[in-house]
Amino acid sequence: xxxxxxxxxxxxxxxxxxxxxxxxxxxxxxxxxxxxxxxxxxxxxxxxxxxxxxxxxxxxxxxxxxxxxxxxxxxxxxxxxxxxxxxxxxxxxxxxxxxxxxxxxxxxxxxxxxxxxxxxxxxxxxxxxxxxxxxxxxxxx
Numbered sequence: 001x002x003x004x005x006x007x008x009x010x011x012x013x014x015x016x017x018x019x020x021x022x023x024x025x026x027x028x029x030x031x032x033x034x035x036x037x038x039x040x041x042x043x044x045x046x047x048x049x050x051x052x053x054x055x056x057x058x059x060x061x062x063x064x065x066x067x068x069x070x071x072x073x074x075x076x077x078x079x080x081x082x083x084x085x086x087x088x089x090x091x092x093x094x095x096x097x098x099x100x101x102x103x104x105x106x107x108x109x110x111x112x113x114x115x116x117x118x119x120x121x122x123x124x125x126x127x128x129x130x131x132x133x134x135x136x137x138x139x140x141x
Contacts, residue, residue, distance in 0.1 A: 059131050
């Protein structure tokens with residue numbers, strides 16, 4: 001009986017050891033294949049190349065398209081707010097006016113184009129607002 005118990009525990013130890021070795025081998029195998037894994041699903045909804053090698057005008061146009069600007073503005077016709085071309089015709093395409101318009105985009109405004117206020121966009125960075133303003137000013141006829 002003692003021999004059976006001894007033999008039984010030896011077999012259990014072998015099974016545990018074998019199980020641990022299989023688990024370890026599986027983990028090592030998975031780790032070695034990690035570089036083969038398709039990680040494109042990790043990039044859902046992101047554009048890792050946004051702004052890279054893109055002109056400020058093109059990026060500004062993209063930022064406007066992704067914003068709520070098009071609810072009130074069009075390129076060549078007045079909607080709720082002025083047409084972008086009308087804004088471009090009123091202001092010079094220089095740093096001073098770019099900064100001024102970027103401030104209006106972030107802070108909002110009222111009175112320059114009528115009594116309907118422009119919604120502020122405080123979540124935009126100054127750089128993003130400047131790119132948007134540069135795009136608008138590039139539309140000057």
